[in-house]
Amino acid sequence: MAQDRFTGVGLGLRRPHLEQVAQMDNHGVPFWETCPENVIGDGGRDHRWACAILDRDPVLTHGLAISVGGFDPWDEAYLRDLDRFLVRTGTPWHSEHLCFTRVDGNCLHELLPLPFTRDAARHTIARARELQARLPVPLLLENITYYAELGASEMDEGDFITEVLEGADVGWLLDVNNVYVNALNFGFDPKAWLSRMPLERVDQLHIAGHKRFGAITVDTHGADVIEPVIDLMQWTLARLGRPVPVLLERDNHIPDLDLLLAERARLQTAYDAAMAPVEVRHA
């Protein structure tokens, strides 16, 4: 299975590191995650480095461009380009966010929360099914951080996510940092929250750093991952009982590559420790 190539802790491929990564023979990163819209339609030297890496190493794709829960029509040209890109990379799935990013032809370039309502769930399920039918690989949806509920809710976040994932019959990219940040902002136990979620749908994890600003903690992707989030990752992996890939996201205050590789290695050690009992059980 293609998915077997994807275990351990991978890294998001970022522009400042492209040249260095492309020229490294043995970087030790089991897979990269790339954002298709950063590559599609681009050109020049950095683009050539990116393509060299994508053609050489295992790659997962993760998009920001598709407003899955929005109302704007699909960008047909982008979907055609995305189809070709996903086939070229050989990614086993493509992930997008469970949110909306566009309104009336305007892209807000922010992951905005969907209302936790039956109407929004129905709409998002229909859109996710449409999108899935347009992609050459399975679609995963990622849970986002949210800082406020959009309008009066009819259900909680967990029920909304479950309803959409099951209604659309898509996989789950579970961002454990987002769960942790939401737990901080809304005052719940992240493990209890995860315990009632459809973990059998999880195909990939995301992990990242966050930062507190006044009363609100924000998913910044701009700091090292803290121990409680690593613990939540390990707890989730043990609960899953299978080696799903984990992706370390770093989008702000991007450190030098050697520091990021060291951060990845720290998470890989935690990953291996979490998976050791699982491997013994399956031996």
Next chain:
Amino acid sequence: MLETRTHRLQRALASLVLDGDEASLEADPGGPARRQELSQTDQRAFRDQGQAMMTYRELTRLSLSEPLETMFPVLKALLEGADAWDGCLQAFLEARVVGSSQYRDIAPAFLGWLASSGWGQVRWPFLLELAHAELLEVLVARFPDSDPPQDLHDEPTPDDLIFLDPATQVVSYTHAVHRVREEAPVPEARPTHLLAFRNAEGDVRLKELTPVTAALLVRARNQSLAEAATTLNLPDLAPILTLLKDLCREGAIAGFQTST
């Protein structure tokens, strides 16, 4: 078609993050929900979570303004010096012209908005040229790669057409906007012609051109070099051919094609 509650909630949030008059929104965060004719309970949700809702305003505006601060540092310095940068950003956001989902398209959308709106150009007539010049190198550096035609040669003759590298740009400004810097952001008013291109390593190079050379590089894409030289009253083509050969070697020109 009747708009759903979900759609109106999304419009209300878009309005809360993009509209001007932040003080009014802070005083009444339920306003955007009310204007979308959402229910009292939805309006209350906006009001009761006012501070958290305003977090979306801050985050979205950060996402949309960051690429502008990165791409237009001199323009930002100029406008900040006149206490006008925030007003410029607000006018841009309220115009709602960022249609592309690609992050790298935000800066070109800003340039397009400056061109169509004319914002600030009575006071700073060079503003659009300055913004264009700041973005020029990035546009050239990231221009999508494509293969040139097969039948190009690299030694120009008077009968040839010029085939520029697809990333190459010949631009003409009324101000020397390529000479400004953050500490001195006001350009000298003088006609300026630039050639922006990628060299073999992918680095962007800028060359200042004479008016005649700039005109020749434009004309000789559709007219033989000899004909273009005649039109431009250039008596001697030999030094031009040498220059064009150098530009071909440096990467600005993909090659030369015999005019048919």
